[in-house]
Amino acid sequence: MKNQLIIQDLFVSTKTGKQIVDGVNLKIKTGEIHILMGPNGSGKSTLTDALMGHPEYKITSGKLILNGQDITNFPIDKKAKLGLFLGFQYPIEVAGVNFAQFLRMAVNEQSSKRVSPVAFRNILKSQAKKLSLKDEIIERCLNEGFSGGEKKKAEILQLSLLKPKFAILDEPDSGLDADALKYLFNFINNLDFPLGMLLITHNQRILHFVKADFVHIMIKGEIVKSGDFNLVEEIERSGYAEFA
């Protein structure tokens, strides 16, 4: 049960009772990269938001187990502290909150030893550089006025400092050009800590940048097929229709 994130027979509804996720099972081991694909509206983002604990959604049955611990109903921040990370498809802007100060506070919350502001800034700057993010980004307000690409990179920058055990990345690649994709995935592939990843994408090209261990196809709230990276080629050839 160690080094595993298990999604067990998970059902998710909206607050108003509309069922969206229909019994999903996934097992992600540390070091593995799982790719989740599916047409728009298949419930991928709902699944990821619900796993993190978004108040719009309700897990009606099933379990989320992180390293053997049932965290299904844990508060959002506790899930984060136990090592679950959600990379947002549309990162949220928070006016007046300095990016570096916010992230240092978040990092300090997660670890017992506190990092000094100066040391933290230096680490942050060097990581930002690797992502080809401008230095000034860390002095700006959280996601405010960031370009689409900067927002996506800033999510991964946060991930690299928070060092979670498992990351769910909701379309980290959407809106990025080829160069940005290269930087982003080169950075992800070279993270200096063990990580299991569930990566949601619409982009088959992603396989040029990342080595996928498993590919899953989600349609209408269910995972209808799982396989290795060859599954992506199948989708590329004939679309999702044949899986429906």
Added chain:
Amino acid sequence: MLNLPKGLNSKTVEAISHYKNEPDWMRRFRLKALGLFLKKSMPLWGADLSGINLDDIYYYISPTDKKFKSWDEVPKQIKDTYDKIGIPEAEKKFLAGVGAMYDSEVIYHNLKKQWEDKGVIFVSIDTALKIYPDIFKQYFSTVISPDDNKFASLNSAVWSGGSFVYIPKGVHVDIPLQAYFRINAVSMGQFERTLIIAEEGSYLTYIEGCSAPIYSKDSLHAAVVEIIVKKGARVRYTTIQNWSSNVYNLVTKRAIVEEEGICEWVDGNLGSKVTMKYPSVYLKGKGSKGEILSLAFASRNQIQDAGGKAVHLAPYTSSTITSKSVSVHGGRTSYRGFVKINHGAKGSKSLVRCSALILDSVSRSDTYPTNVIEEEDVTLGHEATVSKIGEQQIFYLMSRGLNETQASSMIVNGFIEPVIKQLPLEYAVELNKLIDLSMEGSLG
């Protein structure tokens, strides 16, 4: 030592004036103001003031007759009070002078020699009446008449304590003068009065802050602040008020700004039971400017009725009113603003921006803007936004490991950041701390 019983009548006023050994004109001024106060009705608008029992208030209390020239002489009890408020030792370094008000008396004054050499006067207002009677009489009550409103009448009748600042022509005082106020007696009224005169081309930054613990009985604070900004002068007056949650804080603040002069009010209101405060600029001279930045934070059982007032009396004048308010735990904030552009004030501009953040479903915020425009060739802008704290923002911040309180604190502190960055560091830090405490529900 003068200690008067509760309640207000002409004897109270006579006794205060007699005790202070005031000239006859001031005694008569006070009595006339008392007459106006008794005649005027309570305001028919704004917050509910029915909880004020005017007979149950001390109108004068004197804790000490002594004034202190050095920090060492200040009694331990008072120093402890400052420690609790969190005024750091380091502050002395960049303060030109400290006027600390304890009860109704200014007890400590220390103005550095460098300013005295330039002719700057910074003394308690009672002292100014004695030592600088001519200049005092020339300006006192010329900005706010005792007839202005019921609480200005009250203040005019029983005023005691406060600061007097005179900046001579061309002199720049860019180190903040600072005064700390504090209510320390049950049911005690505090009626300080501040008068600032900035001569032509001078510059002053004045900061006052106050913080008070919680008391069992209602208390009334009715202050008057008058500022005269002469041609080409610039004054910034910053206030952070955090009265205890039983205080009615009803303050009249106004500046008259002459040609090309600039007056800026930065006004932060955190505490009190009810605050009614609308710093005003009367733009009297051509090309003069007024800026009002108002911040209100209302928590449990608190009403913050705040805003600003700009009256354009001359051509090419401009005003900006920016209001930010936060309501939480059932607190209520109101923005109340008044902009008037007189006939003939052509080419004038005014911009009002108010934004309110409401943190929960039991809290409330209202906006009451009034614009009176008598001139055609003017520009007037008004932006108002009300937002509830974003579920998405909370979710986002919590997904990074912050708990709900930390997340909301962060959002609130971010929201008021445009005001915070106008404050000296110590204030900014203190304010952020106070907001964190409020969010945890451990205040108020």
